[in-house]
Amino acid sequence: MNTLWTVLALGTGLSLGMTGAIAQAPSGYDITVNSAIDGVVTPDDDLTLREAILLVNGALALEALSPAEQALVTPAVTSTIGFDLPSDDTAIALTAALPPLQAVGLVLDGTTQPGYGATRPYLPNVPVPVVSLTPAAGTEILTGLTITGSDVTVRGLNLYGFAASPRIATLTTPSADILVINRALPADLDPDAPMFEGLELADPEATITGVTIEQNWLGTPPDESMPEQRSAAGVVVHNATDVRIADNLIQHHEASGVITGFRADGLELDGNAIIGNGLAGMPDGVRLEGSLIGAAVTNNLICANDGSGIYLFKPEGAVQIESNAIRFNGRRFRRAAVYVMGHGHTIVGNEIGYQPGPGVAVSAYPLSDRNLIRENQFAQLDGLSIDLLAQGSSDILHFQRGDGPNPPRNHHHRRAETGNGAINAPEFNVYAFRTGPDYAIVGQADPGSEVDLYQIKQDAGFYSPLTEPLMTTTADGDGNFSFDWDTDAGAWVSAIASDPEFGTSEPAPVIGLPASNGTLPARPPTTVPFEATCYPPVAAIPDRPAEPIVLRVPRNIHFALDQSFISLESSFILDQIADAMQTYPSLTVELQGHTDPRASVGYNQALSERRALAARDYLLSQGIAAERLRIVPFGESRRRTQGNTTLDYARDRRVEFIFTDTQGLDIIFEAVESDLQIE
Amino acid sequence: MLRLDWIFSIPGSAYRLVGYLARSFKRRFWLQAAIAFLVVQLLSWSGVVPNFGLTPVAAQSTNVTNQAGGSYVDASNTPQRTVSNPTSLQATGTASLTIIKTADRGAAEPGDVVVYRLLVRNPATTPSGALTITDELPLGLQFIEESVRTSPLQFTSITTRDRSFTLDFGGASLAGGQELSVVYAALVTPDAIRGSGRNVAQAITPTSSASASNELAIRPGILADCGTLVGRVFVDKNFDGEQQAGEPGVPNAVVFMDDGNRILTDPDGLFSVANVLAGNRVGTLDLTSLPGYTLAPNLFRLADNSQSRLVQLEPGGLARMNFGVTPAFGEEQG
Known part of the structure; x- marks a missing residue:
């Protein structure tokens, strides 16, 4: 038996x-x-x-x-x-698939393996695991570990390669390295199996609680390479309360690093490195949905994911997002670094930057308010540091990016259709304050709101990223606020206003505070190249050689008609690019996908994205870090040629590589045509 | 015949018309007519006169004078003329009927009863002569014989033939200036959908006749072959294909229908489409419209494990297409 x-x-x-x-x-x-x-x-x-x-x-x-x-x-x-x-x-x-971990209080501990404890310098709190779990070659396994018991702990393990293979019509039930759920799920409906008894999600008694997942490496083998079979998602918390996910490395997943499903109350996401996820699925680094009462996302490094760093999609309950480093996300979708729906979230003390979108976007539909966004540091954004969506905006772009600066509230109805209750951005009384040893910076904000003054060190126009919080004051009953400025040095500043009843405002336009000698500090424009690396640089950047290096790299690869696979000839070209990128870590590249002008605009847009993705996947598999690669599909809008011969079309079907670097390399782009595929 | 309603409908043209006519003195009658209508129009604007389609022309009497004359050659071979006394004949107005037809509604659908009213007037001062009224109903409208009421003259017989009927008043005639109102009802049958809804009533006397038409918009009503499609796109968390609490809708998802209609979900993930042709309708979720999500498996219904939904939409019915989605991975690269 x-x-x-x-x-x-x-x-x-x-x-x-x-x-x-x-x-x-x-x-x-x-x-x-x-x-x-x-x-x-x-x-x-x-x-x-x-x-x-x-x-x-x-x-x-x-x-x-x-x-x-x-x-x-x-x-x-x-x-x-x-x-x-x-x-x-x-x-x-x-x-x-392993049987589910259903015994209450079970500890599955990979740190007991002799030899455990080595660390990488850039990940001091996440030792390299020794014990790896992965599907045997040619085996499809949906989940590495399915946790269905309360108080289960999984520690110090390495899991990767767990994903469902494509089905005919629909996807399977959640597939992940670790799935936390109250009851194990079948992959899909099998007509021969007895009917699934259901998850009983609505019953709070049926849920499990107290699961801990710590010090694991998910999605990547111990050498940090891209596995041949990528995992679907890192950790899926589908129905469990008080789950603690701490000090894990969550990398290279096709979907998000962490996804919550129906219920994840009390979720604690602390000290994880969530890097390069969302490659072919849910693009956001951390995707929070469902009930999240008392959830906290703290001290994580969320970097180089394909969409937002953290995306709160119609959640219930308030989430605390504190002291995270959220950088280089938006590799594939130009989303906000943190996209917020809901009420009462606190986004405090984070470092948010290098995002092709706004810093924090607060949705207008569902109407979101009381979200406090303070003491964060922003850098290199394409949009506002804080963007409150207005007018109940609910178009496609409004669920990804913001809608830009809002005008001051002109009616109380604006409160009911704008994120954070349409709290007004502070307004300074003049664009540049008079010089002098001490003076007051005065302006207007919503009465009773707290105004945070920020220093601006970057030049991105009137609404540059908020670099560093300087000081805070409270607006009086008439909305007047005043900061005493007694610094000799000049500065560029902006401000945000916060009111616990409504939330935090968008930033004010930047103003200049001249130094006592009347000069204003220079601010580098956002177009200046920057190092793209998730981890803080451990070694000093080598001095620039006396002679500028001349680098010859191919600028494009070509594709067959209506195809997006990398041909053998193209792979030779990509190898050269990968070589150059490995030799010069300062290089970053934007992959621009293009098609020929035939077929519909929409179809070509998707095709160009697939081409750029295929090229990126190739480079990722060659070990190039995800934060150095960004995808921009152009469809048929930017042809290479003017003509309509098959040769012209073959030249149009390409991915172009746009390199930038910080080391002043003299890059010569070569239009290679050795891989042209004429139909 | 002057199209009065045309002038009414284009007041600006009417004013220009007046100016033009003033220059062209030969058309004094038209000038008078135009001014008369302008007055009527002003009155109707001010609400004094209800806006009716036809203004009875005032009965006129004409004085016809005649004089005879002769010429001859007298004895001195000189031509001479002689003229008789003038005679004068007062010609009274002839009996030219007017008729107005209205219905109690502008649009009807099968099963409705439409009440038509006719107003026949004899604007002349002389009796009209024996009056009969004929009405040809639109296709599919069934005359209800018992419903006919006339006043002040009473009809003596009704003759129906195909779609038309004739009211006979037993030789009675309308006195000068007298009005006759006729009320009758017709039942709209399903056949009406095929017809134009236009009918023509005619009032006939031995010396004149007048006709008026009325057009009824026919709606298919209960016989409409269109239905309504509703549905939702939502994140299915228990994989049962139905949306429960805690399963948020997905905004801006696209559903394509078999006839090419492109449906966009609202911010709550809902959609509805009215006036969908009945029959087997198929909707397909466009997965490119919801990046990050793809179709969720349904663990309870095999039929819903598909990218498309087939519904049998009854005429006038309601059908539902729900799509459960789940966070995606392994999106197609080819």
């Missing part, structure tokens, strides 16, 4: 969801896994992870193990699974 159960569990990885009562067994086991082998449960010398989980779940009797295996198991109050794998074989290739 036991064998039957194990075979069932091995085969589906799901049947145990129905045996939840067994999980309540009072006694657990302390287990040490000593083999990286995976397969059918057999009483031999090797205690596998699968056997350990089945044992903990109560689906496998201790007596079914061999004496050698039993020696690795000791009874305990709550279960712990540790590892002592042979040091040359620490990668577990799963032949089927």
Whole structure:
């Protein structure tokens, strides 16, 4: 009978969801896994992870193990699974989905593996895991670990390569390295299987609580390369409260690094590095949906994701977003770095920048307010630092980017159709204040609101990114505010106003405060190239050589008619580009996709995006960091040629590489045509 | 016949017309007519006179004078003329009828009853002679014989033939200046949809006749072969294909219909389309319109595990197309 159960569990990885009562067994086991082998449960010398989980779940009797295996198991109050794998074989290739982790209080601890503890200099709090879990070659496994038990901890593991293969019509149920859910889900509807009993999402009693996921590497092997089979998503919290996801590296996923589903109250997302996700799916680094009462996103590095860094889509409850570094996102979609819907969120003390969109966008539909956005530092944005959407805007672009500066409120109805209650941006009384040793910077804001004065160090026009908070004052009952300015040095400043009843305003236009000698500091324009790196640079940038380096790089690759795959000839060209990028880390590139003028505009737009994506995927697989690559599809709008011969069209079907660098390289672009594919 | 309604409908032209006519003295009558209508129009603007389509022309009497004369050659071979006394003949106005036709509604659909009213007037001072009224109903309208009321003259017989009927007043005639009102009802049958809705009433006397027409807009009503399509695009979190609390709608998603209609969801993820031709209708979710999401599996209904929804839309009916979506991964690269 036991064998039957194990075979069932091995085969589906799901049947145990129905045996939840067994999980309540009072006694657990302390287990040490000593083999990286995976397969059918057999009483031999090797205690596998699968056997350990089945044992903990109560689906496998201790007596079914061999004496050698039993020696690795000791009874305990709550279960712990540790590892002592042979040091040359620490990668577990799963032949089927593992049974769900349903035992209450189970700890799956990869840090017990001897040799654990090495760190990378740029990730001091996330040691490199030793034990890897990945599907065996040619195996489709939806989720690496499915956690269906309360108080389960997963620590120090490496999971990658978990994704469902394409289905005919629809997608599967959530696929991720780690799925936290109250009940294991089938992949899709199998007419031969008994009907799924449902998730009972509405019942708060049915949810699980207290799961911890820490110090794991998700989506990328220990060498940080792009795996051949990318994972679908990092962690999906579908229905679980008080989940703590801390100190993980979440990288290279096709969808977001972290996605919440129906309920993730009390979610704690702390100290993670969420890098380069959203490559072929949900593009945002952290996608928060559903019930998020008391959720907190703190101290994370959210970098080089394809959409927003953090996107709150119609959530319930207030989320605290604090002290995160949110940079270089928007690689594929020009979204806001942080897009906020809902009420009462606090976005405080973050470093937000290098985004082809606004810093923080607050939606007008659903009407969002009481969102406090203070003490953040912004840099290199394409839009406002804080953009409140107005007029109930709900077009496609308004759910991705902002709508620019709002005019002052001219009617109380504006409050009901603008983000953050249409709180007015502060207005300074003059554009440049008089010079002098001390003077007051005076202006108008909404009565009673708190006005934060920001220094502006970048020049992006009237609404430059808010570089650094300087000081705060409160507007009086008539809305007048005043800052005492006693600094000799000149500065450019802007301000935002916050009122707990409505939220934080958009920034005021920048004004200049001349130094005592009447000069204003220079501000670099936003077009100045910058280093694109997620991690702070560890080594000093080498001095620029005396002779300028002349770099010859190809400027484009070509494609076959209506195709977006990389031909062999094109791959040679891409190899040259990858070489150049690896040699010169200061190079960043914008990949511009183009098509020939035939077929519809919309079709060509999508085709050009697929071409740019294919080229980027190739470069990513060559180890180029995601933050150095950005995609811009142009469709048929920018042809290479004027003619209408097949040769002209072949030249039109291309991806162009636009390089920028900070080291003053003398780049010579070569229009290579060795890979032309004439139809 | 002067198209009075035309002048009414283009007041500016009427004014220009007056100026033009003033220069052309030969057309004094038209000038008078135009001024008369202008006056009527001003009155109708001021609300004094209800806006009717036809203004009865005042009965006129004409004085016809005649004189005879002769010529001859007298004895001295001189031609001579002689003239008789003038005679004068007062010609009274002839009986030229006017008729106005109205309906109690501008539009009708099968099953409705339309009440028509005729107003026949004899503007002359002399009796009209034996009066009969004929009305040809529009296609598909069924005359209800019992509904006919006339006053002050009473009809003596009704003859129906195909779609038309004739009221006979037993030789009675309308006195000068007298008005006759006729009321009758007609039932709109389903056939009416094929017709034009236009009918013509005629009042006939031995010496004159007048006709008026009325056009009724026919709507298909209960026989409409259009239905309404509703639906929603939402993030399905329990994979049952229905939207429950906590499953937000997706804005700006595009659903294409089999006839090429492109439907956009509202900010709550809802859509509705009126006047959809009945029959088997198919809608397909355009996945490129919702980046980051794709179709969710349905764990309970096999038929909903598809990119398209087939509904059987009954005439006048309502059908639903719901699309559950879920965060995407592995989006197609080819």
